[in-house]
Amino acid sequence: MTTHSITTLPQQIFRFAPSPSGYLHLGHAYSALYSWTQAQKNDAQFILRIEDIDTTRCRKEFAEAIYEDLSWLGLKWPDLPRVQSEHMDDYQQALTKLKDHNLLYPCFCTRKEIQNEVQQSGRAPHGPDGLIYPGTCRNLSLSQRERRIAQGDGYALRLNMARACPLAGELYWLDQRKGKIKATPEIFGDIVLARKDIHTSYHLSVTVDDALQNISCITRGTDLFEATHIHRLLQALLKLPVPTWHHHDLIHDDKGNRLAKRHNALAIRELREQGKNPDDIKKMVGLANEG
Numbered sequence: 001m002t003t004h005s006i007t008t009l010p011q012q013i014f015r016f017a018p019s020p021s022g023y024l025h026l027g028h029a030y031s032a033l034y035s036w037t038q039a040q041k042n043d044a045q046f047i048l049r050i051e052d053i054d055t056t057r058c059r060k061e062f063a064e065a066i067y068e069d070l071s072w073l074g075l076k077w078p079d080l081p082r083v084q085s086e087h088m089d090d091y092q093q094a095l096t097k098l099k100d101h102n103l104l105y106p107c108f109c110t111r112k113e114i115q116n117e118v119q120q121s122g123r124a125p126h127g128p129d130g131l132i133y134p135g136t137c138r139n140l141s142l143s144q145r146e147r148r149i150a151q152g153d154g155y156a157l158r159l160n161m162a163r164a165c166p167l168a169g170e171l172y173w174l175d176q177r178k179g180k181i182k183a184t185p186e187i188f189g190d191i192v193l194a195r196k197d198i199h200t201s202y203h204l205s206v207t208v209d210d211a212l213q214n215i216s217c218i219t220r221g222t223d224l225f226e227a228t229h230i231h232r233l234l235q236a237l238l239k240l241p242v243p244t245w246h247h248h249d250l251i252h253d254d255k256g257n258r259l260a261k262r263h264n265a266l267a268i269r270e271l272r273e274q275g276k277n278p279d280d281i282k283k284m285v286g287l288a289n290e291g
């Protein structure tokens with residue numbers, strides 16, 4: 001009698017991870033539908049995650065509107081999507097790991113102080129997120145740090161790139177459209193991983209969550225292509241699994257402007273009120289024949 005060993009492939013999981021800081025517009029609909037159709041084609045799971053760590057911009061009513069708009073579009077996801085603001089402990093744990101490796105330092109600078117420092121130095125190197133932090137607080141002594149913390153000065157936590165990159169070694173990531181990409185997180189300089197006000201950051205939370213939720217392919221717009229350099233580095237430092245990525249094109253309006261949340265005319269609910277149906281939306285974003 002022959003015995004057959006059954007090998008099960010790991011479940012593939014795709015996701016859509018919007019921030020509830022406004023109503024979803026056509027660009028979001030494209031991104032959500034793109035991920036959804038990829039999941040269908042690959043016989044994979046599709047999940048929704050609400051990225052609401054930025055309490056200064058995110059609102060519950062926008063999260064409710066996201067559920068409503070996506071359901072109207074015909075998308076389905078497991079009950080109780082992960083809501084980032086309910087999982088701050090997970091991000092704190094990741095920060096602790098990085099602190100234990102001496103990869104973080106407190107930065108007390110205000111935006112104004114950074115600008116002044118840059119002006120005085122006469123050099124203003126820019127990375128994908130704008131001005132590169134000049135490193136002012138990187139060189140504070142332990143006692144200077146302790147004194148400022150003791151006197152109640154607020155601080156962000158920055159990643160010490162000069163330490164982090166050699167520790168992680170040479171890294172690559174796979175983009176389904178562009179192929180194998182060499183990670184160059186150093187182009188960002190010492191990024192903030194925990195903001196002064198919210199004690200975490202987009203980069204940290206998204207990386208932790210994609211790993212915790214076993215996302216196998218991260219689909220998102222090309223506006224976040226460069227951010228993947230950082231996420232790949234964080235995965236290496238935190239010893240997290242490495243998914244693949246697919247950065248899709250962005251949707252533009254008929255004047256060629258990238259859609260943003262302020263373009264309310266193209267909000268899904270607005271289009272709905274104008275009498276459009278989900279198939280019209282799929283046609284408008286060029287996904288009519290998919291899924």
Ligand code: GLU
Nearest residue numbers: 017018019051206220224
């Ligand atoms: N929450 C982010 C946004 O709405 C997207 C995160 C991601 O897809 O990595 O822009």
